[in-house]
Amino acid sequence: MRAVRLSVVTAAATAAALTALTGCTEKSTAEGSDRAIRVTATDSKCEVSKKEFPAGHVEVAVENKGAKVTEVYLLFPDDRIVAERENIGPGTKQTVTAEVKAGDYQIACKPGMTGKGIRQTVKATGGGSVAKRDPRLDQAVAAYREYAQAQADETLPKVKVFTDAVKAGDLEAAKKAYAPSRLGWERTEPVAESFGDIDPKVDVREDGLEDGQKWTGWHRLEKALWQDKKIGAEEKSLADQLVTDLKEWQEKVGTAEITPTSMANGAKELLDEVATGKVTGEEERYSHTDLVDFKGNVEGAQKAYELLKPVASKNDPALAEELDKQFAALNALLDKYRSDKASYEFVSYDKVTENQQKELSDAVNALAEPLSKLAAAVVK
Structure with a gap:
């Protein structure tokens, strides 16, 4: 999804860290159901377990069997994004919960995270409504x-x-x-x-x-x-x-297509942005203003979570408690690098030591892991 991308070499180097961050080993709770789509990605193929599935909530369970870091998208026919997962390292798995209406879609795998990807046309069938939404x-x-x-x-x-x-x-x-x-x-x-x-x-x-x-x-x-x-x-x-x-x-x-699951997945994507660009210092490599972007990503993720929290906390109170805790911890850590809480003036990132970068990375990982479960929590 990101136009601000890691190079293939850099992405491969960070894949191990992202495995912890994104919950790559999680198993689809709907595996085997008619709402689960298994995607097997390699460096030359993008295989899907089914070409048709019922409209509503679906789970896309991705396994990367290739040698390159990949990303997988569920797309509208005009290439607008319904759901995505980036930075899927070789030999790892990720699952994304999405909400879709009846209609035609494409699933795209992008080995090396470049180009238009290897695509499969799929179809959501039925009335296209999600029953009994809160x-x-x-x-x-x-x-x-x-x-x-x-x-x-x-x-x-x-x-x-x-x-x-x-x-x-x-x-x-x-x-x-x-x-x-x-x-x-x-x-x-x-x-x-x-x-x-x-x-x-x-x-x-x-x-x-x-x-x-x-x-x-x-x-x-x-x-x-x-x-x-x-x-x-x-x-x-x-x-x-x-x-x-x-x-x-x-x-x-x-005109954007926004659903509860896209909000939750978007919050997760923002933490991935932090992990793959801001913490590494690659995003703002000339200006070193990475911590401003970092804070913006965290604020956006927290806004989506706070809006979904009334339902998430009912469906999974332990998850909501953990998210509250980790958002607070990460924000407190970021505050150490800003002039005052009312400003967005942060320390130049080239002044942040390797140990401090590690501390920031650990805090991001601690938040991103439970945040990866938010989409599933809001559709229980």
Whole structure:
């Protein structure tokens, strides 16, 4: 899903850590039922156990039998994302719970986490409704939709401050405005990325470019500001392009497909973002503003969880208690690196020691493991 991707080499190096983080060894609770789809991914194949399944809640149980790190997507025909799992290491398994309406879909496996993937067409049959949904889940979806829209609406003025500074050639002002301009995006990345075509334009790193893709967006400008230390005509043009692309995001947010399970899975995906980009220092490799993005990802994950918590705590009180505990612990740890709780000014990540990075990574893993169970909890 992420346009901000690890290289294949780096992803392979982190696969062992992600096994603990993502619960790769978990077994599908619905295995053997008509709602369970087994996906066997290799470096050259994407095999599915069935091509048709009842609409409603389904479990996609993925096993990577290849040599490369892979990712698996459940997609609408127009490539919008229904559900996904990234960074599935060789020899590991992951399960994702999703909610689907009747209709045609595709399952895509992406060995090496690049390209369009190896695809299988599948179909959800039946009326497409989910029986006896708790009305609090509908309220959670409505509230999260408002949250996602608000984040997009609030992002554009901050991006304008950033891009105006770039167009004025003011290097220091642009650097100062860079990290704040990204917060709304970082909080709601799963929704933003569900559209597929916007994320590669605005949030891709250089090592995540597909063949023939022009590098645009935040990280292209980040490199110009911090490494190249120059703003030229191309950078000024790219600033205008960033605003245009993010306006498209802002306009599309209201059309996003949001379900209780996509909210829960999105929260999990945000923690994966932290583990594979922010903790490693790869996300903001020039500006070292990773901790701002880190905080944004955690806030977005916590917002989704808090909205789902009334149902999750009823269905699985022990899980809700553990999530409360781990969110509090991770936020307290992050607070050690910020100027004050009211600001988003954090220590430059190149000043964070290896031991401190390990401590942050451990806290992320401690939260991500129970968070991976949230989707299943809200549909019990």
